[in-house]
Structure formats: structure tokens, C-alpha cells
Amino acid sequence: MLGQRVALPSLAAKGVWDAIVIGGGITGAGILLEAARRGHKVLLLEQKDFSWGTSSRSSKMVHGGLRYIAQGDVRLTRHALQERERLLSELPDLVVRMPYIFPIRRGRFPGRWPMTFILKLYDALAGIRDHRWMSLAELKQAYPALNPRGLRGAMRYTDALTDDSRLVMRVLQEASLEGATARNYTEVQSIKSHGQVHELVARDAESGERIVLQARQVFNATGLWADRLSGSPPVVRPQRGTHLFVAASRLPVRDCLTILHPDDRRPVFVFPWKGQTCIGTTDIDHREDIEDEPHCTPAEVDYLLKVANSEMPDLHLRRDDVLATMAGVRPIIASGKGRDPSKERRDHLVWQANGVISVSGGKLTTFRQIALDALKAAGLIDARAHREAHQGRHLRCFRHALPSPQGLNDPLQGPAGGAALQAQVAWILTHEMVMHLDDLLLRRLRLGLLCDDAGESLLNTLKPMCQMQLGWDDARWQGECARYRELIARSYR
Numbered sequence: 001m002l003g004q005r006v007a008l009p010s011l012a013a014k015g016v017w018d019a020i021v022i023g024g025g026i027t028g029a030g031i032l033l034e035a036a037r038r039g040h041k042v043l044l045l046e047q048k049d050f051s052w053g054t055s056s057r058s059s060k061m062v063h064g065g066l067r068y069i070a071q072g073d074v075r076l077t078r079h080a081l082q083e084r085e086r087l088l089s090e091l092p093d094l095v096v097r098m099p100y101i102f103p104i105r106r107g108r109f110p111g112r113w114p115m116t117f118i119l120k121l122y123d124a125l126a127g128i129r130d131h132r133w134m135s136l137a138e139l140k141q142a143y144p145a146l147n148p149r150g151l152r153g154a155m156r157y158t159d160a161l162t163d164d165s166r167l168v169m170r171v172l173q174e175a176s177l178e179g180a181t182a183r184n185y186t187e188v189q190s191i192k193s194h195g196q197v198h199e200l201v202a203r204d205a206e207s208g209e210r211i212v213l214q215a216r217q218v219f220n221a222t223g224l225w226a227d228r229l230s231g232s233p234p235v236v237r238p239q240r241g242t243h244l245f246v247a248a249s250r251l252p253v254r255d256c257l258t259i260l261h262p263d264d265r266r267p268v269f270v271f272p273w274k275g276q277t278c279i280g281t282t283d284i285d286h287r288e289d290i291e292d293e294p295h296c297t298p299a300e301v302d303y304l305l306k307v308a309n310s311e312m313p314d315l316h317l318r319r320d321d322v323l324a325t326m327a328g329v330r331p332i333i334a335s336g337k338g339r340d341p342s343k344e345r346r347d348h349l350v351w352q353a354n355g356v357i358s359v360s361g362g363k364l365t366t367f368r369q370i371a372l373d374a375l376k377a378a379g380l381i382d383a384r385a386h387r388e389a390h391q392g393r394h395l396r397c398f399r400h401a402l403p404s405p406q407g408l409n410d411p412l413q414g415p416a417g418g419a420a421l422q423a424q425v426a427w428i429l430t431h432e433m434v435m436h437l438d439d440l441l442l443r444r445l446r447l448g449l450l451c452d453d454a455g456e457s458l459l460n461t462l463k464p465m466c467q468m469q470l471g472w473d474d475a476r477w478q479g480e481c482a483r484y485r486e487l488i489a490r491s492y493r
Contacts, residue, residue, distance in 0.1 A: 033172075
């Protein structure tokens, strides 16, 4: 498994790598896994923490995407649903099927029969039959706080929830068990091609140490940063999506509610996640420096509270009900047509320049198929193998058992406490390459999003464990706490 970071000189001593993957989000992790399982000597380098960017800040959904059907993109929906069913089968502790409820109101599009048609197609593409009509009486019994104006009932269907950051870690762990190597906080500063071999200058973000690595193939899977290393004209349009977390007691939901915003008719989800309730997402162009931790604006908070209060007005949600905000920036492939951000397609793009294979865009759900497209572009698999892997539902993606602590991956279970929390922390510190306190609290455990104090009350419990397993002295611990508090105040509250 991942364990502790390999020293940079040790990576250089391994000679020429078959492939180096740059980027430790879900796309890079997927490429690493698919290359490693085919016997290639492959290395992944991530400039920050694994899943630091979009892959820890998504809507946590493994889904086909109903709106992609409405946009006519049946192919993307079919691929996503195929992968959804695979993940539900192979990772039942991490990806769970959930009911989704779409309230239907009189005089508002889409109505019952258009939704019925779309959901019939949706289920058929997934190979299941899992949608039905909820009567008004049944809906009111389940959600008495719903605004009664024009309410006729609801369409019920299923998709899936996950913890996106933990999904990335699970893919990286699988790749490691297949023989791959991964290293976080390692920035690739330049790529030079010399015939059949590429030279990469890599810098350790912690020590400043630099080293030259060699690879026969380079994959640029850096998401928002893809344009910087692609060697080609820019294609990425950064779009920010923000979520709010509120206490489940203030906004109690058992299902994923899909509701349309009163201002722009965009779908917004309200769903249970790790013991609390999440509301999201926005969809706006992100014009700030992508090197900085993204943050939610007051206007985005108001936008999301407005949709929740319009659907459940008696709850009177206010800003002080918000436990945390989470802003992520999606690497959308720009159409060049000046479209509204929400209308840009969510397809991924694989392209090549100067011998470097770049890939960006796409969905969390389809990471395996994105990786296969990248391997085909690099010539690491041929057209037949690519087709068989795309279509082969019987082929397992996750072949190794991973004995992680109980409840750690469950997207519905709230934060652990006592001995259970200590077991989770000990396992993470041993196996998941934690370099900073925010790695642990924001991405591995998610306590920064779920606790009203961002996990502050747990620091005394965590201190001896971090000091013992990571070798942090008192000065380092104090520095990590200060770094974490400043980050929470700036970008998550």
C-alpha cells in the first residue's frame, strides 16, 4: 500500500519509468491504476495532496447524469451508468445506492410524464428498473416541510453517493497493490522530450529538493493546470461549484432531493452525507488564481440557502446554520461558444503535444473509461483492448481487498469517536501519506467539513498520534495547527 513517501533520489535510481502520471486527482489515479495492472512501471506525482483539487470537492455523486440525457448526450450517460453499476458492485462500503426524489409541481417543466420517459431511458441504460411515481400523500409523509404550492408528487429513482476523496485514495491504494508508486507534494516544473524519453524536473514541495526523472511516456492529468504542461493552446475553462454543509437536525433528509432553483431553474441537490446535510452546487466561472485554495462567496451562500428555503420555507435556514462551505473548481473543456457555465458539456478531452498525453474534464464516475482513453492515445493499449475494456462489465477494476477500518469509507456514516476514531487515524497515518494536518482533517477524515468547530476539539486526541507516527515535534505540531486554522477561516467558513 501507499505507506510513507519514497525519497526523490530513490525514484531517480529506478531508471527510466514506463510512464509518469502528473496529477493526483481521480483522473491521474485512474491512469496510474490502469497502467499498473497491465504490468507497466509507473509513477504518479501530485504537486499538493492527493485529491486536493476538484476530486475532493465534487457533489460526491457517482451517477449517470439525467441532464446529459436532456442535452442529448446518451453516450456519456450510458458510460457513466455502466461505471456506476460497477462501482456499486465492487466497492459497496464506499459507493452506496441512494434514492433521489424529484418533486413535480403543477405548471412547471419537467412534469411527470417527461420525467417518466427520461427515467425509463435512464434505467434501461443502466440495466435496471428503479424508478417510480411517489404520490402526493406519500411525498408529504416523507417530507412534510416541502412547500405545498402546486405540489403534485415526485419521481423517485436511484443513483449513488460516495466520498470522492476516499475514492481517490482507494484507487491509489489499488494501483500501489498492482505495483505502482505515488508521491504527493511533488511538483513537476518542466518536461523536455529527447526522442523516445522525456525528462521531468520534479521538486519536493516540502524540502525544495529537485531531481530529474525519466519516462518513456508522460500523462498530464493535472485538471485545472493541464494547460500549463500540455504544450498546446489552452482548452480548460475553470468553473467553481460550491456546497454548504448544515446540521442534519436543521435540514433532515434521508434521500437526495433534486430541486430546481427559483431564479435560474438549475438543479440543486440536498442530500445526506456523513451524518450532516449537503446543499449544492453553484456553477460559475472561476476567475481567481488557481494556485489559491478556492473559497465560497457570500453570494453563493445566499444562492444555495435561497433554493433550500424556497423548497422548505418553514425551516428558515440562515447563514449561521452553515457548518462549513466547500468550493471546488471543475476543469471544464471550453466549447469556445460563450455558453452559460451550466450548459458546457462535461465530456473529457484527451490530446497530445510534444509527446505528452494530456487529459482533462470528465466526471468522477467515468474515471476508469477516461484512463482507458488516455492509455489508448499513448499506445499502451490497442483499439481492441480498449474496446474490450470499455465494454467488459465482467472485468473487475478493484481486485485486491483493503482492510481499512470499519466506517471510514461510508459516505452516510457520521464522524467516528473514541476508539473507532483512533483506529481510523492510526490506519490513515500509516497507509495514506499524510504530510499536513489539513490532509488528515479535510480530505482523509472530512472533520473540517462536518464538525461545527472544524475538529478543533479533537486536536488534543490527534496530537500524540501525529507526533508518534509522523515524527512531528511540538513546534511542528503548533505550526500545523496554525496552518489548519488559517485555512479553515479563509476558505471553509
